[in-house]
Amino acid sequence: MSKATIKDVARVAEVSLKTVSRVINNEPTVKNATRTKVLKAIEELRYQPDMSARNLRGTxxxxxxxxxxxxxxxxxxxxxxxxxxxxxxxxxxxxxxxxxxxxxxxxxxxxxxxxxxxxxxxxxxxxxxxxxxxxxxxxxxxxxxxxxxxxxxxxxxxxxxxxxNDRAAAFAVADHLIKKGHSNIAFLLGEEEHHSSGERFEGFRMALEQNGIKLHTDLVLKGSYSFDSGFRRATSLLTGSKKPSAIFGCNDEIAAGALAAAKSLGLNVPGDVAIAGFENSPFSQHAQPPLTTAAQxxxxxxxxxxxxxxxxxxxxxxxxxxxxxxxxxxxxxxxxxxxxxxxx
The missing domain is CATH 3.40.50.2300 (Response regulator)
Structure with a gap:
């Protein structure tokens, strides 16, 4: 079966080639009834504009x-x-x-x-x-x-x-952890060149401040937006002298790494340590247990x-x-x- 052309669309819709072109270009001068006819013909014929040829024509x-x-x-x-x-x-x-x-x-x-x-x-x-x-x-x-x-x-x-607005969403995640009774919450950052890393940390910091909780800088660890980075940093925290009761990963990959670290140490989540992420990626949806997160x-x-x-x-x-x-x-x-x- 040969590929439909713009001439075929014009024939089936009973309009001119120029009208079909105007519909394809979403020009406002086409009447709604005519636009509907053309779009119906395009769907019936499964017509697809030739973008490469289109780019070569005109300016x-x-x-x-x-x-x-x-x-x-x-x-x-x-x-x-x-x-x-x-x-x-x-x-x-x-x-x-x-x-x-x-x-x-x-x-x-x-x-x-x-x-x-x-x-x-x-x-x-x-x-x-x-x-x-x-x-x-x-x-x-x-x-x-x-x-x-x-x-x-x-x-x-x-x-x-x-x-x-990652800041507002991170505030909501941190506030949820605080409402669950956590005050020594660790925060695992992503790369500094991503504004999201700083914005999410600022939302976390604001939630602590508004709830009268002191920010512990030794629980804020730099790193990358990766599973391995989350695993390493969480392992360090959970085997240290000052264990957090909750970990907030700057994205779901980090949080999933933290979850794996907790499990490797025989800890119960959320009983021994609560873990939250950000983005609602498959890392959060398919984790066991599934991760609290901020969906975007x-x-x-x-x-x-x-x-x-x-x-x-x-x-x-x-x-x-x-x-x-x-x-x-x-x-x-x-x-x-x-x-x-x-x-x-």
């Missing part, structure tokens, strides 16, 4: 780049899913570009990517999105982009962004970032609800049996 680009420097596979997959979902809704293709921001000239690398691949813009994930040196340079070069960042208030900067829909965050970028490039292509240049997401506390034996 408009219909390709977006997703840029990330993040080793967490669950995060990366969810970001890709969210951006790709929006790309399909809006008729864009997606080019994925993993990179290492610590080596070479990342600004030149991304500038070359946009130019050589004729990209309309970039969706930039943390920690690259949180490096003002990089984003300011890209903005000065006239590159369109949207940032996904961790922040507790509306960020400054001219470019659109989606910000995740990474795919929804990424989809909204893509919507903001297109609203910046082509305001007529998205609804008014998706045109706010800065959007806040607050991860939601999920209580599970790793901190509350009665939770389900």
């Amino acid at each position: 408009k680009s219909y390709a977006i780049g997703l840029v990330y420097d993040n080793p967490n596979p669950y995060y990366v997959v969810d970001v890709q899913e969210g951006v790709l979902r929006a790309c399909r809704e809006l008729g864009y293709s997606l080019q994925i570009h993993p990179c290492d921001a610590k080596t070479g000239d990342i600004v030149e690398e991304l500038s070359d990517l946009v130019r050589n691949s004729r990209l309309a813009g970039l969706v930039i994930a943390p920690p690259i999105s949180e490096d003002d040196r990089i984003t300011d340079a890209l903005y000065d070069r006239g590159i369109h982009f949207v940032r996904i960042i961790s922040a507790s208030r509306i960020p400054t900067g001219a470019s659109p962004c989606v910000y995740v 829909s990474i795919a929804d965050i990424a989809r909204q970032a893509m919507m903001l970028l297109i609203a910046d490039l082509r305001p007529q292509a998205v609804s008014e609800n998706n045109r706010e240049r800065k959007n806040e997401f607050i991860p939601e506390l999920i209580v599970r049996t790793s901190t509350d034996a009665e939770a389900r």
Whole structure:
């Protein structure tokens, strides 16, 4: 069976080629009844626009780049899913570009990517999105982009962004631990270059302060967003002279490592030590016992970032609800049996 063409869509919908093109481009001048007919024909024929050919025609680009420097596979997959979902809704293709921001000239690398691949813009994930040196340079070069960042208030900067209020969510997790009777709570940080690490720690610190609990700096350990790092640090804490009654991992991987450490030492969770994480990744969902965490829909965050970028490039292509240049997401506390034996 041959692949459907735009001419086939126009024939079935009984409209002109130009009308089909306007529907594909989400132009607002098309009547709703006509748009419905065209979309129905597209679905029946399983028509897919040729993005490469489309990019070569005219001056408009219909390709977006997703840029990330993040080793967490669950995060990366969810970001890709969210951006790709929006790309399909809006008729864009997606080019994925993993990179290492610590080596070479990342600004030149991304500038070359946009130019050589004729990209309309970039969706930039943390920690690259949180490096003002990089984003300011890209903005000065006239590159369109949207940032996904961790922040507790509306960020400054001219470019659109989606910000995740990790501080508020971490406060909720820590406050839950305190309400369960814990006062000597350990906090296991992630890498410093991720704003989320500092924001989550600040939420933890604020919860202690508001509940009149002293912060014990010897229970705050630096490290990385990894299972192994969580295991090593938790082992050190749980075999030390000052054992915490609860451990708050800066993400679920760290918390899962802490859980494994507790089990290896023959400790009961949450009886001997309560453990909480952050992000609601499979690490928290499939752990035994399941981990208390803060759920953030990474795919929804990424989809909204893509919507903001297109609203910046082509305001007529998205609804008014998706045109706010800065959007806040607050991860939601999920209580599970790793901190509350009665939770389900």
